[in-house]
Amino acid sequence: MGTAPEDHEPETHSEAEATPANNILKLPPGKVNSAELITHAATKRSIQHSHSVPGRTTYDETRHVEVRTPIDGVLEQVLVQPGDRVVAGQLLATITSPEIGSARSELLRCKSYEELRAIEANRAQEVASNVRRLVELLDEELAAAEIEEKLQGLELGEVRKVIQAAHTRMQLAEELRDNVKPLIGSGAMPERVIRERQSEFEIARAEFEAARDQALFDVAQGEREATANLADAKRKTQIAQQSLQSLIGNVKSADTENDASMLSTLQIRAPMAGTIESRRFAASERVYRADSLYVLADTSSLYVSAEVREKDWPAVGIQEGTEIGVIVPAAENERLSARVQYVGREVDPDTNSIPVVASLDNPTGLLRPGMFVRVILPIGQPQTSLVVRPESILRHDDEEYVFVQVGDYEFQRVPILTGLQTENWIEVKQGLEPGQQVVEQGAFLLKSEWLLEGESE
Template identity: 25%
Template sequence: MKASIKLLITANVLVFVLLGCGGKEEPKQEESKKEHSEVVKLSAESIMQIKLETETVSFQPFTGYLSIPAKVITNQDNEAQIGSLVQGRVHQVFVKIGDYVKAGQVLMTVEGLDVGEIKAGFLIAKAALDFTKANYERQKKLFDEKIGSQKSLLESQAEYEKALAEYKAEDKKIHSVGLSDEDVTDAKIGEEHTSGTLPIKSSINGVVVERNVVIGQLVDATTNAFKVINTNTVWVDGQIYEKDITKINQKTNALFTSATYQNEKFSGRIIYIGQTVDEQSRTITIRGEFSNTNNKLKPQMFGELKIPVGASVKAIMIPDEAVVKEAALEYVFVQRSDTTFEQRKVITGISVDNRIEIKEGLKKGEKVVSKGVFYLKSELKKEELVGDEH
């Protein structure tokens, strides 16, 4: 009986020992499998073929930026709609779309009765002024020499002042339609038939971007014949959320980047912050002004407006392309040996100039893969599939 009890106890102990050993072995296998799934091993030849590169993790100075979608538009101070202020027919057109023109350059000429009447009125007023001025000066000289009478002097002075007033009125009239004194006097000296021709000139330096007239077309003050723009400076408009409005102010420096010029940053400053909030998007319009002397920025071009929103600080910064995004998680690959790379979860922060802040997950001095990341990711997926099959 005692022997049977001892045998039963011994058997139970062995069962518990075996069960205990089996329970401890399973976590080790899971841990080994997990470690295997997060590590990629490559041959030296593969590393050379994919041109894998690493970067040593370090703390770097950076300034936080607020990045918002934006669009280049024309600086309205450097844009001109040009046309005739009097009715007439287009006589000649001298420019086409794409031509660069200077301020004062003639773009077209217009013929019309109104033009002739305006010029004639000016010429008559100028002739009367010249005559009365000469007469007044002669009467003044005679009076000073005690030859002429005071009455004649006063009459000549009154006539001169009247002629001067009429001349100023006619002079103002010709300038209001875009004529200069020389345009009118040259027409008189030149061909007789040019007296009814009005030259239409550009008011700014720039490029013709619209031409809406042809020879023989009837035009008037409502006709926009040409549009000329100067893009030496441009505006960039963006929409900022109301919660961020306290982070910026007018005259704040800003950067503009575009996918068209991936390696270039254009410098400017904020010149306008909207006074109302859009009810639908809850955003406010902001505008930056940017120098564009090389004319790379084109109106209607899209990009990003970047506005500094904090003082310069130091943080771990790595290339954007070093971070793999998968669902809601972000990973990097850290080099553990010459041929071994560990996938590691990180928490990112602000992205600036193609580099991203790492808040958690990396330490100074570690080496992170900066090029070849997606190859490592694909290799890791292959190993996971093989592991699942076994």
């Protein structure tokens, strides 16, 4: 131990002056047992330096919506209250509006018109197909009875009478011509009559071919017109649908087309599952387009917003997708994990900081929007080092040391040199070897005993 100065000032004892022999502290078994000491083996772990900045929890904007009225009207029903949990698609309120009734009525009219045009188009296609089949059978020179049998039950429209009549006249003219052919040159029948029969056949054939071509043209034209009318009807239906959609926006509403009494009623449904945070109107109140009816939020996931100072940015390697720590002081410093969603590109001129926003799971509802938190941002790359718990390290006279258990009731004071520090671990650069049993709980008690024993010497 050192000596007092010559002016005989009162003697003081430093830790360096009062140290038990061989840096070994021996304690009675009873005192060791009552101290409930806990040791932990010094071990190598992957650690990373971090930087702590203040932050706040906020709503996840993708899960925080205002349910607004898309039209002017009267709020007929209000079915949920603030604090109620709702599921996606649940009915929240109903609004009556003549505007929505007119739009729905127009849509119904257009749909009915489209259905009629669809029937006409199908009939036109069917008739056209059947007429083409009839022409094919007639060109095959089949007997009338056989043709009738093949076309039985098929719809041909007015074309059937015209084309079949022309074909029948042609067949009759052909038969009369064929009957007189054997008499050509025999003198039994005047040549004039024979030529007349031939001429009549040619005329009947031309009339049939004209009737056939006209029939094919007419059914093709009818088919095209019916198709064009159907396309026009579909466009009008789409326009009516878009007009209705422009009124109700993205509001999910039940189908009321089959209930005339509901045509002017708009059902407001929840766009997602969540909790009703607030309600702005009561039943029977008049509302106007874009009025906010409810605020709906799902807090099972929150955002954590923090600001990183410009001067700290070079040391903080934050990128989108990086996992960061979040400490919640209001919840007994519980530590949670979040994942970075957004890193600001611009430095705020007022705060000289860059915003960082991370997504934080909150399945139990422990966190509330607006709570203060500490955000732990990683710095540099992880490294593997020999580490001990922060509570194991003691300090005295600018020296850091730990107590290592070397016997059942013996503890050695070991000076150390520390390095990188995190929330849970401190790197030991010198003084310890892996596997040494370092005292964690009760280290301060050993320090007190150490100083008392040193003073007694």
